[in-house]
Amino acid sequence: SQQGEEDPQALSIQEGENATMNCSYKTSINNLQWYRQNSGRGLVHLILIRSNEREKHSGRLRVTLDTSKKSSSLLITASRAADTASYFCATESSASKIIFGSGTRLSIRP
């Protein structure tokens, strides 16, 4: 079964707007990561947030983690056409191995 589940499954916004994607998980984790995948390509690591962190920034990306709610959000500010991709959360727990969610497909309209 999936550990991480993203929502929404698909998101379409206007260029320049902010995009927010959410991830919920079921068991305790050591860290949570967000990856990006362009169509037909491999995944690229974006950001990692540890279980004792609540917020992390990287450029236009902002990730939050709420371990009490077992959820995380990825915010992309001032979206660009090049941000069009699928975004996956992945959780790593004490049981090891990283488990990926089913992803959010983000489309940026010019």
Next chain:
Amino acid sequence: SQTIHQWPATLVQPVGSPLSLECTVEGTSNPNLYWYRQAAGRGLQLLFYSVGIGQISSEVPQNLSASRPQDRQFILSSKKLLLSDSGFYLCAWETGGAQETQYFGPGTRLLVL
């Protein structure tokens, strides 16, 4: 710097034929290696992972097998492909023991007809 290679990029195979997908990593030693399958528009399903030469763990029962004949080589195989084996196969590596960031190859798109 580390790089990961997968080939072929695209493969069309008939049902019942064998399969061999190869993944190699450069620039690191004793990595953890992973094979994932991604159905169209879906998330990643972990198929196999390996923490060392000859050490393979399987996550789901299936028609596929994996081998790690060398430290930085990971091979996904099948003796007889099924239609349901079609998908996008991704290989990934991470620093051995670290269990953190994974780095993915470009993937192989397999179509079984």
